[in-house]
Amino acid sequence: MNYLRTAILLAAMTGLFVGIGYLVGGTGGMLIAFGIACAMNLFAYWNSDKMLLRMYGAREVDQSSAPDLWRMVATLASRADLPMPRVYVIENAQPNAFATGRNPENAAVAATTGLLGALSRDEIEGVLAHELAHIKNRDTLIMTITATLAGAIGMLANFAMFFGGGMRDSEGRSSGIGMIGGLLIMILAPMAAALVQFAISRSREYAADRMGAEISGNPLGLASALARIHEAARGVYNPRAEQNPATAHLFIINPLAGERMDSLFSTHPATENRIAALQALASQMGPGEMRGGGYRPSPAPRQNAWATAAGGRRRGPWG
Structure with a gap:
């Protein structure tokens, strides 16, 4: 059902883009704007992982620098x-x-020192399994496509404002939508694109929760x-x-202040709803599907100097 919903939402965003392009400049204007938007996003597509990791100052670790x-990650992969x-x-410091x-x-998986220092081993495993589920489901590619379309829609919305009233067809008749129409499109189109983008992100989070729980064999570990x-x-x-803030949808929990509700404008589903879904999944899974026959909560590790942002220069099993 999540895959069908994602496909429908992607089709809706594509239809929104095509419709705005036609209103602004007909088929020709739509194709030109789409070509420009694709060119702008092509570099981001091929280098988005490097850009994102550099943006957050991520440090790569290996078997010798962060063995545990x-x-x-190797076992879960x-x-x-x-x-x-x-x-x-x-x-x-934020987990x-x-x-x-x-x-x-x-692909790459990144975890904060706050997460590695605050969560138990079972919980960290659940989080990493969730992120691997995003990779397996190719969610990062899906979000790149939606970002490209959202950017193109924003560009067309600006075109609608500045050129909507002055474009004319081959017979000299105005083919624009007028200044008021252009203003409405400039305001409403990006909002509509953002709503679809957020809906896709929320849908993929539920799917990654489920698959991550299956990979780890521990739904309640991820819920915790x-x-x-x-x-x-x-x-x-x-x-x-x-x-x-455009990167907020990539995190397992919204890293931004506010927007904690399961609303139209949130990048993630409400945490309590995700936990309830995982608890339901745990009750459905038989002992053979649960790692070790069931979830055994382990205490959170003591705060280690190397596992906190303040003491990040020291190295340990988590890096």
Whole structure:
């Protein structure tokens, strides 16, 4: 159902783009604007992972610098039948994580030192499995497509404002939509595109939660992680995320201040709804599907100097 919903939402965004392009400049104007938007986003498509990791100051780790973290990702990737992604650690006190990359062969998983220092091993495993599910589902590619279309819609909306009233067809008749129409499109079209983009993001989060729980074999471990991250993220400011709000949808929990509701304008589903879905999944899974026959909560690790943003220069098993 999530895949069908995503396909419908992508079709809706494409239809919105085509409709605005036709209103602004007919078929020719639509194709020109789309070509410009694609050219602008082509570089981001091929380099979005490098740009994002650099934006957050992520540091790549390997088996020697972060043995526990690297082996955990390797084990989960093997369970998910995925190539080993690159593994990064971000020096940030807010517990969070994201995945990036245009395909499974060019993917990376990044976790903050806040997450590695505040969560138990079972919870960290659940979070990493969730991010690998995004990679397996090619969600990062889907979000790149929606970002491209949203950018193109924004560009067409600006065209509608500045040129909507003065374009004429071959017979000299005005083919524009008028200044008022252009103003309405400039305001409403980007909002509509954002709503569709957020809806796609929320849909993919539910799918990644389910697949991540299946990969880890521990739905309640991921549910516990979501609860802890949600609570901790509310009190820990993430300056880089606040400076780049367009990246908020990539994190497992919204890193921005506010917007915690399951509303039209939120990038993530409500955490309590995600937890309820995972609890329902746990009740449906038999003992053979649950790792070790069921979830056994483990205590959160003690805060280690190397696992916090303040003491990030020291190295340990998590990097």
